[in-house]
Amino acid sequence: MLRWPLGFDDELEERFTRRFAYFLEAALPLGLVWEAERAQGAAVWIPPEQSEV
Secondary structure (H helix, E strand, O other): OOOOOOOOOOHHHHHHHHHHHHHHHHHHHHHOEEHHHHHOOEEEOOHHHHOOO
């Protein structure tokens, strides 16, 4: 879903890293991010009552 707008050049990994870091800076303090066991995965859940955040 994100690869198309980010393009297909050689800096793709770096650009994904920056994009997720930017998003997580806002989402982590709000308690919207959960990490699966031992960094095997992560999820972001934005409940309807927090959609304005």
